[in-house]
Amino acid sequence: MARLLEVHALSKRFLGLRALNGVSFVQEEGEILAVIGPNGAGKSTLLNLISGLLRPDGGRILFQGEEIAHLPPEARTWRGLGRAFQIVSPFPELTVRENLLVGALFGKPGTSRKEAEAWVEEVLELTGLWPKREAPASELTLLEDKRLELARALATRPRLLLLDEVMAGLRPKEVGEAVELLKRVRAQGVGILFIEHLMPAVRALADRVVVLDHGEKIAEGPYEAVAQDPRVREAYLGRKA
Numbered sequence: 206m207a208r209l210l211e212v213h214a215l216s217k218r219f220l221g222l223r224a225l226n227g228v229s230f231v232q233e234e235g236e237i238l239a240v241i242g243p244n245g246a247g248k249s250t251l252l253n254l255i256s257g258l259l260r261p262d263g264g265r266i267l268f269q270g271e272e273i274a275h276l277p278p279e280a281r282t283w284r285g286l287g288r289a290f291q292i293v294s295p296f297p298e299l300t301v302r303e304n305l306l307v308g309a310l311f312g313k314p315g316t317s318r319k320e321a322e323a324w325v326e327e328v329l330e331l332t333g334l335w336p337k338r339e340a341p342a343s344e345l346t347l348l349e350d351k352r353l354e355l356a357r358a359l360a361t362r363p364r365l366l367l368l369d370e371v372m373a374g375l376r377p378k379e380v381g382e383a384v385e386l387l388k389r390v391r392a393q394g395v396g397i398l399f400i401e402h403l404m405p406a407v408r409a410l411a412d413r414v415v416v417l418d419h420g421e422k423i424a425e426g427p428y429e430a431v432a433q434d435p436r437v438r439e440a441y442l443g444r445k446a
């Protein structure tokens with residue numbers, strides 16, 4: 206069974222602060238893994254290390270069996286790592302379709318214009334953006350913006366999609382739509398590693414959940430099991446009190 210992602214003893218410090226401390230886990234091909242934990246637990250740091258925005262102080266990151274921790278972000282994109290940000294950043298003056306074409310052309314070197322255009326049409330269908338394809342990105346609603354951010358990551362043809370709180374700010378009905386959309390993405394064989402504070406979305410989507418607290422992994426397993434874990438409950442209650 207091919208392993209999509211392996212993280213071994215991954216660590217990152219900011220000055221004196223241990224943002225991530227010896228975290229290890231494995232993600233299989235096509236699996237949906239959620240990363241949860243209280244504010245400041247190290248979730249975004251973990252994603253930034255995997256996507257290449259940050260370099261680790263220690264540990265290893267294997268993507269499809271290859272060490273990637275030393276590679277710049279674009280080389281990781283070419284190998285099949287796609288990332289959507291919490292803060293959406295399309296090219297506002299370009300249309301939705303043009304934004305996706307940029308991702309499709311630069312996400313994989315050697316992609317022809319024809320291949321890119323065909324793939325963009327599929328992504329437009331998959332993400333429900335087809336009716337908006339000729340609209341300038343600047344004219345989208347918040348929900349459409351989030352779809353575009355996801356679509357831009359998909360346009361690069363990822364094997365693994367990294368998502369940092371992409372559902373924040375959505376209404377409950379919209380969260381349900383986003384969950385259905387991500388299920389369609391996974392049905393295409395794409396693995397998803399997502400950070401989310403909205404527990405209904407975690408429960409509905411995740412095959413397994415990794416829980417971080419103070420930079421350490423404190424639990425891992427199916428949602429129902431980690432939700433019952435005393436260490437996990439304490440980590441959340443401790444912060445809220």
Ligand SMILES: Nc1ncnc2c1ncn2[C@@H]1O[C@H](COP(=O)(O)OP(=O)(O)OP(=O)(O)O)[C@@H](O)[C@H]1O
Nearest residue numbers: 219222223224242243244245246247248249250251
């Ligand atoms: N660039 C940075 N420089 C210094 N400290 C940082 C930096 N990025 C993150 N930190 C610190 O590292 C710790 C982990 O931050 P991180 O953003 O990974 O947490 P998080 O789990 O994503 O939290 P949240 O749920 O609030 O998004 C926090 O204490 C944070 O203040």
Ligand SMILES: [Mg+2]
Nearest residue numbers: 248249250369
């Ligand atoms: Mg974060």
